[in-house]
Amino acid sequence: MDTPDDLIERMLADPCGHASPSAYETARLVSLAPWLPGHAARLRYLLDEQLPDGLWGGPGRYALVPSLSAVEALLAVVREQGIGTATVVRAATRGLHAVADLLARCPVAGLPDTTAVELIVPALAEDVVRHVRALRKEPVAGLDLVELPVDVDTLVLRQVRRRLVAGTVPSHALLFSLEALGEAIAPVVNSLGRVDRLMCASPASMAAWLIVRPDAGVRRRLEGLATAGPVRGMISISVFERAWVVAWLLCAGAPVSQQDRVVPELEVTLGPAGSPGGEGLPPDGDVTTAVLHSLALLKRPQALDVLRRFETTTHFCCYPGERTPSVTVNAHALEALGSTSSGGAWREACAGKIISWLVLRQHEDGHWEDKWHASPYYATVCCALALNRYGGAKARLAVERAADWVVNTQRVDGGWGVWGSTAEETSYAVRILLSTGHPWSDVPRMGVEFLQANDGLPHPPLWHAKDLYTPGRIVDSSVLAALHLAREAERQR
Structure with a gap:
């Protein structure tokens, strides 16, 4: 495992941030842009990533989006690109049958709240x-064909397409999923200026743009992303990565000696509308609050006025008009508000509002869930740590219930996880316990032993984009934070 300084050194040297490949996005390029360099490698990736059950991607319903994308791409390869090899035909058949079965068993209404799932x-x-x-x-x-179930709800998609064809200006969030718009792509793309082109901040969206409107800048950017074959879901997560890594390490008290290099990297991202997660992405409340919190921890607090853009009457939003609110956005907002003395009465009122809102959204057993992650351990570490540090007496019971839930859900191997023990989720559990006053005992000790035994192993994708992905350095920073807390707890025994 790297030291914190090693991790930050690699992070600062990477202008885009580190994220795992996306089966969904890779398949979209296979279908929409077979002319891109790396096409054969992307097709090979889809064939290699198909699971024994014929699907792609995460467990259960999480498999539907990447599997539909892969099946559509393989059928396009057979039908439109003339690549009808036995391997491709066999994979397409298995995938089609598996997707039809998954759709029959799993109502679309119960799908996880991944990005634009209602359109995709x-x-x-x-x-x-x-x-x-x-x-x-x-x-x-x-090629053994089977029909898909016909009860897939297209109402929202049809409504969005009609509005766009009628001239409605699309939101920046919608530009991230242009590939789902069908005939509505043309009026959208043709209404946008060159300044908007990087708002198509996913490879699939950029490929959809190029089908309608050739653009040398978009093409060069997409070719650069696609050369190696498989692609990730976003062209950049650099700001997201830096804010999370810095905050998680510093909140755990881990030594970070390169603070002077990190500060300007974060300060430059703050604009009047907030901070984006990376190149091409619109500013959002989650990243903005995390950047503000990180800068405060780095002894460079900023004015909080930009947060007003994300305030509602009851809580803070990730972006205006979002379908579902996020508890982790509000946990990060509480940290941003609590880590500085600026803002006066407004800051105090907002913090109180968030505390009440988060407490009300805690599940009976003590955990939280969130739309940006598949695991409740992520939502719970964000909420429990923010409430423990800044929630005061109003949040004390909620924090205790969260710690009790962690203790009660430890697996026999010493780890934690929603589907099985993972280093990522185990690091969240250990951080919750050791940051909220739980004594050093067999419970966190076994968790630390699990982390040490699994050092260097890949982190399974758990984060929500259009499909599940892993922001590797962010996860590594959580593991480092947990190990540092454990060393301090053992030292103070």
Whole structure:
């Protein structure tokens, strides 16, 4: 495991941040942009990543979005690109049957709240149905076709497309999922100026843009991303990565000697509308609050006025008009408000509002859940640590219940996890216990032993984008924070 300074050194040397490849985005490029360099490697990646059950991606319902994307891409490869090898045909058949079965068993209404899922699933289902119908008329040897269930709800997608065709200006958030818009892509792209092109901050969205409107800048950026083959879900997560890594290390008291290099990297991201997660992404309340908190920890507190853009009557939002609120955004907002003395009465009122809102959203057993992560341990570490530090007496019971939930959900191998023990989720659990006053005992000790035994192993994707991904350095910083807290707890025994 790196030291904190090693991690920060690698982070500052990378202008885009580190994220795992996305099966969804990679498949979209296979389908939408076969002319891009690395096409054969992307197709090979899809074939290699298919699971024994025929699906792609995460467990259960998390498999639907990447699997629909991969199936559509493989059918496009067979039907439109003329690559009908036995391997591709077999993978397409297995995937199509598995997706049809998953859709029949898992109602779309119960899908995880990943990015633009209400648009992406019906759009991909439409495309798969179109391929199946065309391939029934022109059969391909070995390809066993099956119809998808017809109850995929297309109402929201149709409404969005109609509004855009009628001239409604799209939100920046919608530009991230242009590939789902179908015929509505053209009026959207043609209404935007060159300044907006990087708002298509995912490879799939950029590829959809280029189908309608050639643009040398977008093409060069996409070619640079695609050369190696598989692509990730966002062209950059650099600001997101730096804010989280710095805050998690410093809050744990881990030694960080490169603070002078980090400060300007974060300060430059703050504008009148807040901070974006990375290049091309719009400013959002989650990253803005985390940047403000990190800068305060670095002894460079900033004015809080920018937070007013994300304030509602009851809580703080990630962006105006969001469908579902986020507890972790509000936990980060509480940290930003609590880590500085500026803001006066408004700051105090906002902090009180957030504390009440978070306490009300805690589940009965003590955990929280959030739309940006598959695991309740992420939401719980964000909320419990913010409330422990800045929530006062109003939050004391909530923090205690969160720690009790952690103790009660430890697995027999000493780790924690929603589907099985992982180093990421175990680090969150250890941080909750050791940051909220839980004594050094067998419970955190076993967690630390699990972390040490799993050092260097890949982190399973748990973070929400269009499909699940891993921001590797952020996860590593949580593990380092947990290990540092454990060393301090053992030293003080």
